[in-house]
Amino acid sequence: MTLAIVLLFAAALFGIGLYGAMSQQSFVMLMMGLELMLNGALLATVGFWSLALDGAPEAQLLAIIVMAVMAVEMAVGFALVVAVYRARQADMTESIGTMKE
Amino acid sequence: MGGAVTLAAVILLGLFAVWSGCRVFVVDSMVRASFSLMLSFFCTGGIALVLHADYLGAATVFMMAVEMMVMAIFMIMFMMNPAGLNPMVMVHQNRLSIAAGAAAFALLAGAVLLSDLPDRPVDPARDTTANLGTELLGPSMLIFETAGVTLLAAMVGAVVLSSHRGRFGDTDAGACPPGLTEGGPPAGRRPEEGGGHGHGGGNG
Numbered sequence: 001m002t003l004a005i006v007l008l009f010a011a012a013l014f015g016i017g018l019y020g021a022m023s024q025q026s027f028v029m030l031m032m033g034l035e036l037m038l039n040g041a042l043l044a045t046v047g048f049w050s051l052a053l054d055g056a057p058e059a060q061l062l063a064i065i066v067m068a069v070m071a072v073e074m075a076v077g078f079a080l081v082v083a084v085y086r087a088r089q090a091d092m093t094e095s096i097g098t099m100k101e
Numbered sequence: 102m103g104g105a106v107t108l109a110a111v112i113l114l115g116l117f118a119v120w121s122g123c124r125v126f127v128v129d130s131m132v133r134a135s136f137s138l139m140l141s142f143f144c145t146g147g148i149a150l151v152l153h154a155d156y157l158g159a160a161t162v163f164m165m166a167v168e169m170m171v172m173a174i175f176m177i178m179f180m181m182n183p184a185g186l187n188p189m190v191m192v193h194q195n196r197l198s199i200a201a202g203a204a205a206f207a208l209l210a211g212a213v214l215l216s217d218l219p220d221r222p223v224d225p226a227r228d229t230t231a232n233l234g235t236e237l238l239g240p241s242m243l244i245f246e247t248a249g250v251t252l253l254a255a256m257v258g259a260v261v262l263s264s265h266r267g268r269f270g271d272t273d274a275g276a277c278p279p280g281l282t283e284g285g286p287p288a289g290r291r292p293e294e295g296g297g298h299g300h301g302g303g304n305g
Contacts, residue, residue: 002108003218006148009115011209013141016122019202025191028131028175032138036122039138042161043118043145050152055223057236061244063149063157064237067164068248072255074168078175079262091179094193 006047013040025092027081034073042066110151118144129189131176139169153223156230 013036020033042063049059081091090096121144124137142165150158192198223229237245280286 002104002111003220004213005108005115006111006152007213007218008210009119009148011206011213012119013122013145014209015202015206016119016126017202018205019198020126022201023192023195023198024126025193026131026179028172028179029126029134029191032125032134032172035138036125036141039118039122039142039145043115043148046145046149046152046154046157049223050149050154051222052219053223054221055153055227055229055232057229057232058241060154060157060229060233061236061241063154064160064233065244065248067160068252070168071164071252074171075255075259076262078171079259081175081179082263085179092191 003047003051006051007044010040010044010047013037013043015040025094027077027084027091027093030093031073031077031081034077035070038066038070038073042070107151111148114144114147114151118148129187131189132173135169135172135176138172139165142169153225153227153229156233 017033017036017038017040020036021030022033024030024033045059045063045066049055049063053059084090084096088096118141121137121140125134125141128134128137143162146158146161146165148158149161
């Protein structure tokens, strides 16, 4: 029961994040959508660990990996935003319609 | 009784997490959006605490507090309308995105509701943090170390991507502008094209 509810919330967070990642024009808002999707993944992992796996420590490790993915996404994502802005003066996805040099 | 309290806390925190997640794409200010995202993460951390994942809950809260501060700084640096004084709608393919988000939610929710979920809750008396530490430094050490190396690679990649770049570095890397007088100290930053102080520079 509790697990189903947790997973439903995780699914809702993932759906909102997917909407944001697909709809937002600004790079930073797009990354916030990605973060929300990862938030849903984290919630689902914690729910499974706590309620379905008898507290197997490997699931906690998976949650830590999800957090590491978040950190990597933030660092590389913002570096890409800075690089694109340097090259194109662009902060919107529409501004880089072509990927040529 | 304990189970009911846990369930109520999970539902409340989950509802707040979803609500603040929605707020991210509704509010007019990007700083407010990043704080909404932070609230959503805090709720996830709260759920983790309620579900006995002490370390994960605390780590989520601390990590997201810092991460969203960084995000807010980038918001202010890069984006229009950080203060939220004007309406802000910057979306494309809105309907497709709403449909995709709703479809993803429906698919996942259907999978959750239709599958036979196991029910093996963690023993509350179990020392989960110690378990995690033993796992990290024991059987799963290679995975843990790989995550560390991945973070290091991400740091190096971020520095490389965000610095001025070229085939062998920037053309003026290590260069120092000439002095205003012969043999004098460097003139500092080169003036911008057409900048106010730049006009007289070439006359001498």
